[in-house]
Amino acid sequence: MTREAMRRKAKAVPEWLNSPLWSTPPLASTPADPYGTDFSPPPAPSPKPSPSVPPPPMREQAVDSYAGRGGEIREEDGAGAALRAHLLADFKAAVRLSKKVVNMGELRRLACLGVPDGGGTDVRPLVWKLLLGYLPTERSLWPYELEKKRSQYSAYKDEFLLNPSEKLRRIEESKLSRKKELTGERNGLLPSSSENIHVIQESEILEQIDRDVKRTHPDKSFFSAKSNQESLRRILIIFSRLYPSVRYVQGLNEVLAPLFYVLKNDLDTSNSTSAEADTFFCFVELISGFKNNYCKHLDNSRVGIRSILSKLSQLLKKHDEELWRHMEVITKVYPQYYAFRWITLLLTMEFSFNVCIHIWDAMLGDPEGPPDTLLRICCAMLILVRKRLLVGDFTANIQLLQHYPQTNIDHLLHIANRLRGTMPS
Missing domain, CATH: 1.10.8.270 (putative rabgap domain of human tbc1 domain family member 14 like domains)
Structure with missing residues (x-):
């Protein structure tokens, strides 16, 4: 193999993807849960990754320290409580009453770290209203x-x-009225x-x-x-x-x-x-932001759901060509077989309800916008289980991706963050 070929191969598989941090061990067989399975508390910390792999973001410390990934609040240690209180204080400061205008850049930064909940104070309703543009920034x-x-x-x-029968009755009354005005007859018209x-x-x-x-x-x-x-x-x-x-x-x-x-x-x-x-x-x-995904007449257009699935394929190829080739060339597992539901339902069926809310914190807060952020998260989902996908055939990989395994959400969002700024046009 020539030096140039070796260089291209190395570029196709970034070194950070080979870290055990991003692999998910096979799970015992369990009945499929249509709404996802609540995540158990995070496992013991893995060995410290090599310097080429950056540590997980602060969000993991701030959120995971006080809440299980399934959303169940568990007993806090002193450090976890302090981090949670600090993050909550930051959110309150971002939207405090004394501010005439909310700094959306700061609010988005905090949302990407995770919106704290529980403890008698919940800022998420206000934060989501601001992130979605329902409330203006001027208080x-x-x-x-x-x-x-x-x-x-x-x-x-x-x-x-109005229910359809009531609407039909009103249509009939309207036509009857118009008929009487025009002809003076007593009988109305059927719709x-x-x-x-x-x-x-x-x-x-x-x-x-x-x-x-x-x-x-x-x-x-x-x-x-x-x-x-x-x-x-x-x-x-x-x-x-x-x-x-x-x-x-x-x-x-x-x-x-x-x-x-x-x-x-x-x-x-x-x-x-x-x-x-x-x-x-x-x-x-x-x-x-997603409306074109739901318009059937746009399915085959450059803005429809097929185009979005193609972008996911391109994003995977750009960041992990080895995995892309195994999925789409060797095993013929195309995005439409698994990612259609991921994208159209915004991952609500892939994770437990409470975990989905934490994912949405990051998706709504990301400055790149929910559509692009969702695609990056979908690509990260593939990368996170790449080792299992690379040894799987068509049937095994379809089953894995249609019943996505338990995982550490902070690791998932960290990978998605690594893909920032690389969305296909």
Whole structure:
């Protein structure tokens, strides 16, 4: 092998990828959990990595020291409590009342480290509203914006929450009225065939939303509460009618769930009582960055889901050509077989609910924006289990990626951070 060929090969597989830090040992066979499995507490620290591999970021110390990766709060040691208190103080300082304008650069930096929760103080609802652009950075505008948006949502409910039979009745009444005005006759007109088709389509969407809402995290009592199910249902119905280009795509309930859960659990009751309205607009802001992924007529375009999957393939090839070649050339495991769900559901089905919220902290806070950050995290998921993928065949690798194993989220986000600034155009 020539020196040039050896140089290219070395470049194709960065040395830091070969560290045992990024490999996940095979797990014992366990029944598949459709919502992911809560992570056990982190294992004992691995041997200190070589100098070529940078240490995990501060986020691992600040977050992992006080919360298990499955979101269960465990007893803190003195150092963990101090780090958590320090991070919480930083967040409070970033949004403190004395500041007229929130420094979004600082807030994003902190969010990427992990938003602290528990302990009687939860800043995540406010942080997410700011990161999603629902609240402006100028604090004096918050009361006005909240009142305006909540009033607007109330108007949306009055306008869009008609069931199809009631809408059909109103159509008939409207046509009857117009007929009487024009001809003076008593008999009305039946709706046109196109109107009938529209009513049938809306009925099918409503049925799908009802089914999906009832299936949303049945293991969590929060989502089993009738009032919360009704809130999810109303948000999804209004969204489907207000944005007909997207309408409702099966699984959007899973994307909505973390937003509603976080905002509904705001310790400020003036906000938690209006969580439905706030969640709707935050949901719209979030989906706006991914909307082309849900438009079927754009699937084969340069902005559709196939193009996004292609970008993931290019990103993997750029950073780990050996793994890319094994996946797509040798075993024919293409991104559409496993990453379609990762991307369209924003990883909500790959990890436990509480862990997903911590991943979203980083995804929403990253200055590159949620779409690019999500792709980097997806690529990092592949790199993190590269050793298992490199020895797997088509069947083994599909099974591994469709039932992603337990992992250390801080390591995952650290790898994703290493891929920053390299997104394919």
